[in-house]
Amino acid sequence: MRAALFQSTTGIDPLLGARALVEAVERAAGEGADMLFTPEMSALLDRDRARAAGTIVRESDDVALAAVREAAAKHGLWVHLGSLALRAEGEGVPYVNRAFVIDDSGAIRARYDKMHLFDVDLPGGESWRESAAYRPGAGPVLVDTPWGRLGLSICYDLRFPDLFRALSDAGATMLAVPAAFTVPTGRAHWHVLLRARAIEAGAFVLAAAQAGHHADGRTTYGHSLAVDPWGEVLLDMGAAPGVALVDLDPARVDQTRARIPALRHRRAIGAIGGTA
Template sequence: MRVAVCQLNAREDRAANLAQARQLLVRAADQGADFAVLPEYTDYLGPSAHRPEPVDGEFGTFFAEAARELGMWVHAGSFHERGPDDRHSYNTSLVFDRSGEIAATYRKIHLYDVEIPGKVSYHESATVAPGSEVVTVKVEGATIGLSICYDLRFPELYRKLTDAGADILVVPAAFMLHTGRDHWEVLLRARAIEGQSYVLAAGQVGNHEPNRTCFGRSMIINPWGTVLAQAPDTVTVAVADIDRHSLEQIRAELPSLAHRRL
């Protein structure tokens, strides 16, 4: 299976973001991708007057049509889904099969609340409600485990995904520059090595309102922890091939998953 991670610079202009995402999906399809992943909050980043919408709203319809027209599995990153009350949305991933049908829905479990004086102040829980369900989905014979951005810092989630049979872990993100420089690749490679799984990490890149910068460096990592493909610091697509035999060989020769005692 050929996979692609799409690196986006979403801003407040929702229509422009979706158009850019569609262009990246076309580029992925042109390179033979079977499965393409977009970043967290593909719909928009930053303060906005846009209202959260249901799963079958305009956002879902847009990417269902893209998957169907391109004949490709599409992980639409995440979007602002209508939440449990008027003050909170969900941060939600949708996965579409080649026919444009929704194959999986995942709502971000871990919410990013941080207060670093003089550097960053962000409280995701003020406007976003957490999900609670651990989600996997079958794609072209592989089992894919779903997560979003800040989830990356909680290895217990990825252990549950591995226990559920995941051999590919997906991480759409909008990682901030100041943490991404030191933690992004380290955490992604750790999740790949611990779970002996491929990791597909699609990140936002560049500036967005209000005065924040996303790190980018979207990448595809194999179960040994080797980076197979990495995006440069621009809007682009990175592509690599998933080798099922290689995954099985690594798990057989270093059977750490089978040696677990806890």
């Protein structure tokens, strides 16, 4: 499998975001990719929620989703659209942070709403309350592709190994982790967490990320990574936006799991007992 990762510096105009995604599809296809992976919030990244409210729409009306589906069909490319900010159905908080897997005919094969929401106060003064505007997803999602079963996650989900255990227990051989990591948390944890998830699952990890200084004032860490099941970093895109390709050998999953059969040794963990 030849995977392409798109590292972007997404701004506050979803039309520009849609155009950049289509260009990434065209470039990935032109370089022989089988599937493109894009970051969290691929078309719109705006921390000003009052301003963003005028551009976040329902899935059926989203220009970036429609454009990527059309481009995927035109170029015969699978796309993991890392996530889009979309208006939620029903009552409650207004939005969802939703990932899509789109096949080479432009059909949507899977949707995943981010389960774990980023509500933190960082030592440098950054404060985030994702749950104030976004509704958490209901559960894990996997999707079958021609190259294996892909487990879906988004950004902060990376810190919750139980999610990745559930995905690998259900047969995932690849794990997608689109992200918009902050610089402080990225420097401290990005590489080590992604490598740990790959090693624990004996699976490939494909993590397309936002990078650089954005129009809404934030700065993201970048370093989109592809990690193999042994934990080896196959691709690190550094800090610059762009598209990069990496070749993955699906046989590596079986080889690694045979070498360290940790998945077969997993046991259900019950209640913790006290000392006698």
